Amino acid sequence: MPGALRPFAVSCGDPAGxxxxxxxxxxxxxxxxxxxxxxxxxNYDDFVTPDGDGLGGIPVVKISEPAxxxxxxxxxxxxxxIHNGEQTVPGEPSLDGAQCALHALEITCGLARSGxxxxxxxxxxxxxxxxxxxxxxxxxxxxxxxxxxxxRENAVMMLAGPSLRVIPMTTHIALSKVPELLSQKLIIAxxxxxxxxxxxxxxxxxxxxxxxxxxxxxxxxxxxGDEENLVMRPAIDALLALGLDVTGPLPADTMFHEEARSxxxxxxxxxxxxxxxxxxxxxxxxxxxxxxxxxxxxxxxxHGTAFGIAGKGIADPRSMIAAIQMAATAVxxxxxxxx
Numbered sequence: 608m609p610g611a612l613r614p615f616a617v618s619c620g621d622p623a624g625x626x627x628x629x630x631x632x633x634x635x636x637x638x639x640x641x642x643x644x645x646x647x648x649x650n651y652d653d654f655v656t657p658d659g660d661g662l663g664g665i666p667v668v669k670i671s672e673p674a675x676x677x678x679x680x681x682x683x684x685x686x687x688x689i690h691n692g693e694q695t696v697p698g699e700p701s702l703d704g705a706q707c708a709l710h711a712l713e714i715t716c717g718l719a720r721s722g723x724x725x726x727x728x729x730x731x732x733x734x735x736x737x738x739x740x741x742x743x744x745x746x747x748x749x750x751x752x753x754x755x756x757x758x759r760e761n762a763v764m765m766l767a768g769p770s771l772r773v774i775p776m777t778t779h780i781a782l783s784k785v786p787e788l789l790s791q792k793l794i795i796a797x798x799x800x801x802x803x804x805x806x807x808x809x810x811x812x813x814x815x816x817x818x819x820x821x822x823x824x825x826x827x828x829x830x831x832g833d834e835e836n837l838v839m840r841p842a843i844d845a846l847l848a849l850g851l852d853v854t855g856p857l858p859a860d861t862m863f864h865e866e867a868r869s870x871x872x873x874x875x876x877x878x879x880x881x882x883x884x885x886x887x888x889x890x891x892x893x894x895x896x897x898x899x900x901x902x903x904x905x906x907x908x909x910h911g912t913a914f915g916i917a918g919k920g921i922a923d924p925r926s927m928i929a930a931i932q933m934a935a936t937a938v939x940x941x942x943x944x945x946x
Contacts, residue, residue: 613722614643614645614646614673614680615644615645615646615724615728615935616645616648616673616687616714616723616726616728617646617647617715617728617730618711618714618727618729618730619648619650619708620729620730620912621705621736622649622695623697623699623700623701623733623912623917624697624700624732624911624913624914624917625731625912625917626730626731626912627647627654627662627697628920629908629922629923629926629927631684632922632927633928634665636924636928637680640928640932641932642932642935643931644680646670646684646685647686648687649686649688649707650688650689650692650694650707651688652694653694653707661683663920665684666682666683667684667685667686668683668684668685668686669686669688670686670688671688673723673724689711690707696918697917697918697919698915698917700733700736700912705736705737705739705742706740712729712732712747712750713754716750716754716755716903716905717754719903719904720754720755720903725904726905726934726937726938727751727903727904727905728905728906728907728930728931728934729751729905730927731908731911731912731913732747732912745779748762748898751903752901755901755902755903757900757901761796762899763797763800763900764897764898764899765896765897765898765899766894766897766909767886768893768895769890770865770868771889772874773873773875773886774797774800774801774873774874774875774876774882775877775879775881775882776789776793776797776875776876776878777793777877777878778879779879780879782878785877786821789838789839791838791841791842794818794838794839794842794843794875795845795846798816798842798851799846799851800899801816801873801875801899802814803899804897804899804900805873808899808936808937808940809872809936809937810943810944814852814872815852815854815873816853816871816873816875817854817857817870817873817874818853818854818855818857818875819855819857819858819859819874819881820834820859820877821834822834824858824860825856825858825859834877835856839855839856840856854870855875859881862874862885863885863889892926894909895907895908895926896908897937904937904938905934906930906934907930908927908929908930910926
């Protein structure tokens with residue numbers, strides 16, 4: 608069955624967070640946003656109230672096989688029950704909840720790899736809780752890449768919203784470590800991953816890639832730092848020789864206003880906050896985290912567990928909805944690309 612027709616697998620995330628709520632709200636808004644069928648993997652009890660009603664008053668149904676989701680999705684949220692545990696208390700993370708989150712992540716990745724799910728959408732987890740149950744990865748991205756047989760350094764994080772896509776070339780490291788890791792090899796690899804992703808996942812035939820400088824004013828001709836001259840420009844020259852449409856290094860402080868964003872399809876930034884600050888400023892409620900370089904499609908809402916508001920019914924589902932929509936876009940474009 609083509610990937611676009613297989614139901615998507617949504618991992619429950621930490622059940623004490625807002626994951627269950629935004630998943631239920633996404634199902635509730637499935638028609639208005641044109642969402643393709645999906646099911647959630649987790650503990651069925653975490654998607655119902657103590658009285659047995661679905662969270663937010665929606666109908667939920669327990670399934671034993673992912674294939675059941677397609678015929679049931681229109682009338683109820685399908686829950687693939689994969690973890691027997693006590694019902695989680697919203698806002699009170701527990702070891703059992705962390706174990707459930709890890710189990711759901713493992714199961715959904717396996718289902719996508721086996722072809723039983725068309726894509727994986729991962730709800731937010733608490734890494735501090737996961738570490739207590741044996742998780743040994745910097746985040747879900749690295750876990751998913753390993754389960755897909757891809758080296759961690761080849762799995763690339765893209766953050767995307769309606770008007771901006773960014774790729775941090777380095778991620779969760781101290782700022783002081785960035786200059787030593789920002790090599791020509793890394794820049795070339797990230798740009799090539801961006802090029803392929805834009806074509807394969809988004810249908811952009813000739814991607815325009817902008818690369819932000821590391822230093823203020825992109826180094827000001829070496830007066831404010833020499834990484835642009837010694838590392839970045841040689842890498843960009845190599846990419847241009849390979850036929851990529853690349854510009855830079857550009858001053859980061861003038862790259863993200865509306866007119867500037869219209870000049871490129873994706874921006875590569877040397878460090879985490881340089882990419883995520885503009886993305887979250889523009890698309891705090893509808894930003895999506897997509898992992899590039901995988902044999903499967905994996906997206907995630909671009910926010911955390913929000914334990915402080917869990918169970919209060921006020922969590923905003925827009926980022927989860929956008930993650931499901933972006934997964935559908937990627938699956939559809941990949942099928943055209945892979946013909």
